[in-house]
Amino acid sequence: MEKEHRCVLVWFRRDLRLTDNPALTAALASAATVVPVYVHDADADGAWAPGAASRAWLHHSLKALDGELQGRGARLVIRRGATREVLPALVSEAGATAVFWNRLYEPARIAGDRDIAQTLRRSGIATASFNAALWAEPSTLGTASGTPYRVFTPFWRALSAVLPGPTVESAPEQIPTRALPSDALDSLGLQPRIGWDLGFWRHWQPGETGAITRLQTFLDTGLRGYRERRDRPADAGISRLSPHLHFGEIGPRQILAVIRGAQAGDQVPEADAEHFLRELGWREFAHHLLFHYPQTPTQPLDPAFAQFPWRKSRDYADDLRAWQRGETGVPLVDAGMRELWATGWMHNRVRMVAASFLTKNLLIPWQEGARWFWDALVDADLANNTLGWQWVAGCGADAAPYFRIFNPLLQARKFDPGGDYVRRWAPDAGRGVVDPVADLAATRQRALDAYAQTRRR
Ligand SMILES: Cc1cc2nc3c(=O)[nH]c(=O)nc-3n(C[C@H](O)[C@H](O)[C@H](O)COP(=O)(O)OP(=O)(O)OC[C@H]3O[C@@H](n4cnc5c(N)ncnc54)[C@H](O)[C@@H]3O)c2cc1C
Known part of the structure; x- marks a missing residue:
């Protein structure tokens, strides 16, 4: 079929942007009309359906995407239901001949994409998929x-040799489309019924414009000194791009191009x-790890840890609850867990300390922490969350050695020396309001003994 008669569906998932979006670019290049669609399929992510904070973010991000599309003459067509039924129906309503999308790397998505591609092709519908999310695919x-x-380190060396060049596709100025009826965004039920997330939006602007603004702010005020400042949770010297990256509101190629531009203009120290x-x-x-080891969201990469003597859930329920609520009596841990409640996000240094306290001092399985983060983080990401938890627990790839146990009091002294971060998020902590749920020295020894036992097996 000639281009002037061809219509292509662009199936948006976690690539919620118009800039540097290869599926969209390819669709516009090959068809006269493009229909942007979003399918709300409760089963698409298998056991890892987005958590509550993620869903709240997604609501705002879809709204922002629709706004960007409307500015270019199109609309986001939203439909609820099973993807393998909804997409073929949309294809026939639009009179489309092809569906284009950008790839995802979670095991459930890989299987689902294979299935949907087969379903469509069997009906004579062409499909094409692209890389929007990574510098190099796994x-x-x-x-x-x-x-x-x-x-x-060797991974980084190999990746550094194949980094993409500095040019990225800009957002199209116009998107010629065919109008189709859409379900209302509100009907997806992504927003919480009681507005516990309302405070989040003082800290975040979901969507492509918010992501680009965030990158620019980081370039102006955060990147200089990043190497040292990134470890201090009270400091603004980090990008806070993680939720934007997770939802694909900005892509890593765009970030690389901007950073390379700043480097070329001598605007930032090379080391930072x-x-x-x-x-x-x-x-x-x-x-890379999630793709090659798809069992790792629940299973330790290091098989020795399958036998690790974690406490039993009936014994740790109270401690887990105290950790989740930010009521452990350990100031830096409580501040982090409350930052998470208030903003849907936590600083990386504090994530490491809070995760270490849970897995080592409280001897609670890392999977419990990973599940809590999954529900509470606006940047909850199966690959990054799995790596983070397994790294801290000592059972993952390139993990921190198990015997290196963070002391949360020393960590606070080193990285929050003025106590600004703890005062901001947990002003009552450290004043003896709550007795620490764990004796740090005794629980450290218990963790080391458990580790020694695992290694002997
Ligand atoms: C226990 C634990 C759980 C984590 N869970 C998640 C998660 O669910 N989602 C998530 O995006 N990150 C997770 N991280 C990694 C890291 O904490 C966040 O990416 C970071 O805090 C985001 O802040 P930023 O955007 O300001 O980071 P910056 O320092 O500005 O870094 C820029 C980007 O690089 C990536 N990045 C930075 N550090 C890491 C890292 N250690 N691992 C992987 N990617 C990284 C992120 O995409 C981040 O946005 C976790 C870390 C730990 C220790």
């Missing part, structure tokens, strides 16, 4: 012996820029 990198990477890019490298590493 299947393209491997060690010399052809195995996946399990250590970050490189360190920031390396952190984005950890995000790529996390996707």
Whole structure:
């Protein structure tokens, strides 16, 4: 069919942007009309359906995407239901000949995409998929012996050699479309019924414009000194791009292009820029690991940890609740857990300390912490969350050695020396209002004994 008669559906998922969106670019290049669609399918993510904070973010992000599309003459067509039924129905309503999308890397999504591609092709509908989310897709990198990477430094070396160039596709000015009826965004029920998330939006602006503003602010005020400042939770020297990256409101290629531009203009110290890019490298590493080890959201990568003597759930329920509520009596941990309640996000240094306290001092399985973060974080991301928890618990790829146990009091002294962060989020903490739920020295020893026992097996 000639281009002037062709219509293509662009199936948006977690690529909620118009800039540097290869599926959209390809659709516009090959068809006269493009119909942007979003399918709300409760089963699409298997056991890892988005948590409450993620859903709240998604609501605002879809609204923002629809706004961007409307500014270009199109609309986001939202439909509820099973993807394998909804997409073919939309194709026939639109008179489309093809469906284009950008790839995802979670096991449930990989299986689902394979299924939907087969379903569509069987009905004579063409499909094409693209990479919008990563500098290098997981299947393209491997060690010399052809195995996946399990250590970050060689992974980073290999990735650095194949980084994309500095040009990215800009957002289209117009999107010629065919109007189709849409379900109302509110009918998806993404927003909480009681507005516990209302405070979040003082801290965040979901959507592509918010993401680009955030990157610019980071460039202006955060990147200089990033290498040291990134560890201090009271400091603004980090990008806070994680939820925007998770939902694909901005892509890593765009970020790379902006950073390379700043480097070329001598606007930022080289060491800070490189360190920031390396952190984005950890995000790529996390996707590499999840793709090659799809069992890791629930199973330790290091099989020795399958036998680890964690406490039993009936014994730790009260401690888990205290941790979730930010009532452990350990100031930095409580401040972090309350920052999470208030904003849907937590600083990386504090994530590490809070996760270490849960897994080592409280000897609660890391999977409990990962599930809580999954529900509470606006940036909850299966790859990054799995890597983070397994790294702290000592059972993942390139993990912190198990015997290196963070002391949360020393961590606070080192990284929050003026106590600003703790005062901001947990002003009552440290004043002896709550007795610590764990004796730090005794529980540290208990964790070391448990580890020694695991290693002897
Ligand atoms: C226990 C634990 C759980 C975590 N869960 C998540 C999660 O669910 N989602 C998530 O995006 N990050 C997670 N992280 C990683 C990290 O804490 C966040 O990415 C970071 O705090 C986001 O803040 P930022 O955007 O300001 O980061 P910046 O320092 O500005 O870094 C820029 C980007 O690089 C990526 N990045 C940075 N550090 C890491 C890292 N250690 N691992 C993977 N990617 C990284 C993120 O995409 C981040 O937005 C977790 C870390 C730990 C220790």
